[in-house]
Amino acid sequence: xxxxxxxxxxxxxxxxxxxxxxxxxxxxxxxxxxxxxxxxxxxxxxxxxxxxxxxxxxxxxxxxxxxxxxxxxxxxxxxxxxxxxxxxxxxxxxxxxxxxxxxxxxxxxxx
Amino acid sequence: xxxxxxxxxxxxxxxxxxxxxxxxxxxxxxxxxxxxxxxxxxxxxxxxxxxxxxxxxxxxxxxxxxxxxxxxxxxxxxxxxxxxxxxxxxxxxxxxxxxxxxxxxxxxxxxx
Numbered sequence: 001x002x003x004x005x006x007x008x009x010x011x012x013x014x015x016x017x018x019x020x021x022x023x024x025x026x027x028x029x030x031x032x033x034x035x036x037x038x039x040x041x042x043x044x045x046x047x048x049x050x051x052x053x054x055x056x057x058x059x060x061x062x063x064x065x066x067x068x069x070x071x072x073x074x075x076x077x078x079x080x081x082x083x084x085x086x087x088x089x090x091x092x093x094x095x096x097x098x099x100x101x102x103x104x105x106x107x108x109x110x111x
Numbered sequence: 112x113x114x115x116x117x118x119x120x121x122x123x124x125x126x127x128x129x130x131x132x133x134x135x136x137x138x139x140x141x142x143x144x145x146x147x148x149x150x151x152x153x154x155x156x157x158x159x160x161x162x163x164x165x166x167x168x169x170x171x172x173x174x175x176x177x178x179x180x181x182x183x184x185x186x187x188x189x190x191x192x193x194x195x196x197x198x199x200x201x202x203x204x205x206x207x208x209x210x211x212x213x214x215x216x217x218x219x220x221x222x223x
Contacts, residue, residue: 034211036212041199041216041217041219042214042216042217043115043201043202043203043214043215043216043217044154044201044203044212044214045214046211046212046213049211087154100156101146101153101154101155101156102153103153104153
């Protein structure tokens with residue numbers, strides 16, 4: 001599994017766009033990139049998954065450059081309720097085979 | 112449809128005891144994986160079952176074991192509990208392909 005590196009923490013204000021970048025230099029050809037969100041004392045929740053270029057859903061966008069050695073999760077107009085830990089996962093087993101969660105990025109949104 | 116259900120939600124045990132945690136996956140999901148989450152170590156993969164077979168295992172001692180039944184429900188067992196086993200134990204189900212993981216609320220175990 002490709003090792004991922006994310007910032008440990010980030011601060012933002014309500015209404016701002018937040019971009020969290022994940023580095024995965026050893027990503028393999030078959031690997032997908034998946035992001036999860038976790039609130040305290042709850043299980044992680046799937047946000048978005050992509051392989052290349054850009055993926056967008058109702059809550060976030062995922063930007064993946066051509067070399068796929070990094071990816072950026074973009075959260076538009078964050079609110080206080082977006083305060084959480086965000087995990088970037090890379091692998092071809094993101095369906096749950098042996099999913100390895102890194103330390104994640106703790107996002108704190110301020111009023 | 113109903114989400115992933117974990118029972119019990121909270122439990123307290125003493126050192127040396129054993130514990131069994133249960134997980135009912137989303138209907139139709141054949142893969143169930145288990146994770147341990149502690150403040151110091153984060154989310155760590157324990158094992159994953161697919162169609163009653165253990166498909167992958169993390170780096171945990173043999174005191175941690177699990178199984179999956181024909182209806183995809185899964186249990187994990189921890190024997191000879193240690194203080195360091197205090198954690199939130201999370202179960203996740205998926206279709207078993209590259210799809211997303213759906214997590215339960217977790218079982219919070221406290222070992223005294």
